[in-house]
Amino acid sequence: MYRFLLTPRWWGINLFVVLAIPFCVFMGTWQLGRFEDRVHSHEKAEEQPAPGTRAAEPIDALLPVSTETSGRPALATGTYADQFLVPGRTLEDRSGFYVLTLLRTDAGKALPVVRGWLPGTPDRGEVPAPPAGEVTVTGDLQASENTGSNGVNVRGGLPQGQLGMISAASLVNLVPYDVYDAWVTLTEAEPGGGPMKPVPATAAPGSGLDMKAFQNLGYxxxxxxxxxxxxxxxxxxxxxxxxxxRDVRLGLAADAD
Structure with missing residues (x-):
């Protein structure tokens, strides 16, 4: 009765089934593994000391940025140089922009420092000048942004002096020196910073129990x-x-094959 399973047509169907089932199991297991990794990273983050209680470390000791080092307080010493404004950033449900200033360190590389946030549209006239001379900054470490990461709306055609996202790949084309593949946000309001507000660190992309984690579970x-x-x-x-x-054998139907 089941000799039709050996026909060429059914060989193709059987081969598809034999390949499709392991593929579905593999993909389901892979998505489950990604969800478990996010749960694990979330648990590790919960075990970490609360922000503000960890000792700051030199920036070079925390690189490259990972889910373990993202948000950690970093130390860097240098002098402020080029400055950019990063529009389209919200803080406390208000729209505004970041004030990003490059700190040129003794190592010869520059560290992007978000000195603060200001409401409204980018306006250089509203931005307080950075401190002069050599300074030591303490800021929460962040990974370079990629297109669409962290909910960032990257726009093209921005005016000169503005950036759509904070990344070494963007800055290296605008300044004549090397840039760290990371950035920091000042943990406290800058002296003389006027209305600028500190920007809290965000969770590293791909970590924590966010909507994407539960998407992995759904997949x-x-x-x-x-x-x-x-x-x-x-x-x-x-x-x-x-x-x-069976119907053909009993004469209930004609053999159409």
Whole structure:
């Protein structure tokens, strides 16, 4: 009755099923692993000391930025140089912009420092001048932004002196010196900073129990459902084919093959 399973047409169907089921299981397991990694990183973050209680470390000791070092207080010494404004940033549900100033360190590289946030549209006239001379800054470490990361709306065609995202890839084309592949936000209001407000550090992309984490969990269920659907459809097709073969054998239907 089931000799039709050995026909060329069914060889193709069987091969598809044999390949599809392991693929669905693999993809579901991979998505589940990503969700478990996010849960693990969230638990590790919960075990870390509260912000403001950890000792600051030199910037070079915390690089490259990872889920463990993101948000850690970093120390850097140098002199302020080029300054840029980063529009489209919100703080306390208000729209405004970041004041980003490059700190040229003794190592020859510059560290992007978000000195603060101001409301409204970018206006250089409202930005307090950075401190002169050599300064030592303490700020929360952040990873360079990528297109669309952290909810950043990266816009093109910005006026001169403005940036759509904070990254070494963007800054290296605007300044004649090397830039750290990271940035910091000052943990306290800058003396003489006027209305500028400190910008709190954000969680590293791809960590924590955010919406994307639960999307991974949802995708896990979807892949396993796909695998189950493939099995269900295979059995259904086999049953229909077997019933058709039985009808032909009993003379209830003509053999159309």
């Amino acid at each position: 896990t269920g979807e892949w396993f459902v796909f695998g189950g659907f493939v099995i269900f459809m295979w059995f259904r097709l086999v049953r229909r084919e077997a019933e058709a073969a």
